[in-house]
Amino acid sequence: MTAEKTKRLKINKEWCKGCYICVEFCPANVLEIKDGKINIKNIDACIECSQCELRCPDYAIYLGGKKNEK
Numbered sequence: 001m002t003a004e005k006t007k008r009l010k011i012n013k014e015w016c017k018g019c020y021i022c023v024e025f026c027p028a029n030v031l032e033i034k035d036g037k038i039n040i041k042n043i044d045a046c047i048e049c050s051q052c053e054l055r056c057p058d059y060a061i062y063l064g065g066k067k068n069e070k
Contacts, residue, residue: 008063009046013037015060022052022061031061 009030018036028045031038031052038061053062 025051025055
């Protein structure tokens, strides 16, 4: 039985400059760059390690809120 994720990944595409840093540091291959901006390609694979949030120089991606929250 796996534990349900309590947080979820949030992105602000307006702040994203498409630098690819978050994609490179994500150990679960959750992220991609699409049309020059960050895109979540597989949220179910997210292990909530926060590497994307820690590495983003533009604060465009972060873990926050609850999984069911919009």
